[in-house]
Amino acid sequence: MVQQVASFAAGEWIAPGSGARPIYSAISGKVIAEAGGGALDFAQMLDFGKSTGGPALRAMGFHERAAMLKALALYLQERREALYDISYDTGATLGDHKFDIDGGIGTLFVFSSKGRREMPDGQIYLDGGLERFGRAGSFMGQHVAVPLQGIAVHINAFNFPLWGMLEKLAPTLLAGVPAIVKPATATSYVTELAVRMILESGILPDGALQFIAGGTGDLLDRLGGQDVVSFTGSAETGNSLRARPNLLENAVRFVAEQDSLNASILGPDVAPGSPAFDIFIKEAHREMTVKAGQKCTAIRRIFAPEAHLPAVIEALSARLAATPVGDPRDKATRMGALVSAGQKADVLAKAAIIGEEAERVFGDPDDFALAGNVSRDAFLPPMLFHCADPDAASKVHATEAFGPVSTVMPYRDLDHAIALANRGGGSLVASIVTESGEVARHAVLNAGPSHGRLYFNNPASAPEATGHGAPMPHMIHGGPGRAGGGEELGGVRGVLHYMQRVAVQGSPDLLTAIGKRWVPGAAEVTGPAHPFTRHYDDLAIGETLHTASREITLDDIEHFARFTGDTFYAHMDEAAAAANPFFPGRVAHGYLLLSFAAGLFVQPDPGPVLANTGLDNLRFMKPVVPGEHLSVRLTVKEKTRRTDSYGEVRWHVTLYNQDDEVVAEYELLTMNAYR
Structure with missing residues (x-):
């Protein structure tokens, strides 16, 4: 039917x-x-x-x-x-x-x-941090993103x-x-x-x-x-x-993802016979044969040092020769057909254009083995071309045969290889097999502007490497110029293509209501009990606890130093600390302050707080010297449901001295049970 x-x-x-x-x-x-x-x-x-x-x-x-x-x-x-x-x-x-x-x-x-x-x-995405427009912080800005309608x-x-x-x-x-x-x-x-x-x-x-x-x-x-x-x-x-x-x-x-003359470069530090060389050949073979080369990310141009070009052609040809072409339903088949006879005709036409500047060194479309009871109308063998003079050539850098076709070309040095790769006019991906950090860094600086993704591989990364031709949803998929200039995938970056970024300006109270994330300066809410005794559902954004204060003594500092082994001179040597432009003399350890802060705001009994899972954005603003007092403001900043039984509470924690000066600030993360 x-x-x-x-x-x-x-x-x-x-x-x-x-x-x-x-x-x-x-x-x-x-x-x-x-x-x-x-x-x-x-x-x-x-x-x-x-x-x-x-x-x-x-x-x-x-x-x-x-x-x-x-x-x-x-x-x-x-x-x-x-x-x-x-x-x-x-x-x-x-x-x-x-x-x-x-x-x-x-x-x-x-x-x-x-x-x-x-x-x-929630329904509004907060894009980046707050922008303050004045000292008092009564008028602020926040970029947000909302769904297009x-x-x-x-x-x-x-x-x-x-x-x-x-x-x-x-x-x-x-x-x-x-x-x-x-x-x-x-x-x-x-x-x-x-x-x-x-x-x-x-x-x-x-x-x-x-x-x-x-x-x-x-x-x-x-x-x-x-x-x-x-x-x-x-x-x-x-x-x-x-x-x-x-x-x-x-x-x-x-948003466009278009033609792409993707390139693969054998690094100047990689020699035939090495594990890295074998990785290079394996990647090139895979990209020529998976989906019969009908991939927007397939390798179309292969660059190798002049001295290693014969070895590349020999090794890649041997691997292609061992690739059975035929009925894709047969488990022994390693490369199937092109999608249609029309696509085959298009590939052959483009291969003929490439053939004007390059010699075919493997794969005869008129004479190749084909396994299975199939029509030959849409089948081709993998075809490898060799362009001896890539500088004089133009068509091999401008013609994409969307099938199992690739061209090998020599390069003199790394800059030459990058220049040749960039002649594709913009691609989705370029790969480089190298074990040299300098080669990789140089390539990013000079090839990066012409390629949407740079894929590096070597024996260290090979066990987990995803492949030259495999875009990962976590990272952008797109490229400049000929490749369309767009981006797909890229995790949350990809989501934002379907949202409108809006610059929102207003008071801390309004920004808190808009983003459902407490903004410093917004109203504080006093809860009916200690916040650590309240379930996730019951906590309100802005709910705040102000603690009692505690004096920081020299004995505290010295005990903490002995107990932890942190005897940094700023805590133990008065003269050396005073000579430091950041300190007036011996000061309390930053982590001592965090520990004392926890002691001030923690409610010790078993309750809805299941675990402290970390802290973000820690900053120490002002040193604390012996004799000063420490107090804490603990505020519910944001709530995020995580599982069917508990959610994440993000707390804004501010540490003050006796003069109400901020000495430290951070965000505490806890997992809280639902009611």
């Missing part, structure tokens, strides 16, 4: 129409599905997303949305075998499926964790039908913005199955996710300043979309 890939618009599945396009199996060459041509009301889709999905998502806090992403990841994880099975017709092997499907699910998990650990348990349109490429969708969807939903997903038609049947799973789970609110199988019609011409377009694909298509008058006139955010 030919699968009918439907769209999901305004809460309904809509079958393909009369203008549907056929989709071919990369293995057999036969038509397996049809997509597109359905009558979609794009105005209705936008309204449904903005009026139904948007408010439902924004009503949730970051932690609720993070929990939603985790539930979604677990739901898909339980059903991934079905996604594996349907993906074989894309030409991908089981290992390729795992890269795509498991990688996408893993991205949901990462953003869920980031949301819970790095974002507040529009919709995100995600236009994805064919090579990662699941990961490509989920890498955009995770930060979008965490931000509180609904999405319309439009995958490439060639592999849309895989994405459609995943979307059906997501919708059937009931985890997302209505309107949070819609799906287009086919063209976008006039959708982009209907977007406004609250909307976002996130695009992955060719530079030609990306530039065409970016230049649409409506997007320019309305300043619609446009």
